[in-house]
Amino acid sequence: MDYISAPEAVKKWGISERRVQKLCAESCIPDISKIGYMWLIPKDAEKPIDGRTKRKAGETIER
Template sequence: MLEFISAPEAAKKWGISERRVQKLCEEKRIPGVAKFSRLWLIPKDAEKPVDKCLKGERDKNE
């Protein structure tokens, strides 16, 4: 059976804000995510998506 965690739990696990997790869910960047009413359900074994705005990448382009 697939287990889920909430956005606040994922935020703590990944070291990012709860709002950022919600945005990743809205953008469908987390595979297997589901929305139940106002609650995002994230697969417990989901990996943190790679951030498109990495500081190192910006430095290369300057």
């Protein structure tokens, strides 16, 4: 299996490196490995859905 690093996942998914690290630490990405301080992410891994928001993209709040 081929792996990429967190900085490579940042470029692939368009999110911050800290967010990628948090997703790895929370086991949101399957089949990850950690060697020392570096996370190894499977090359074919999909970007996890961001569970921090409850609204869909483009949806507005009516008041």
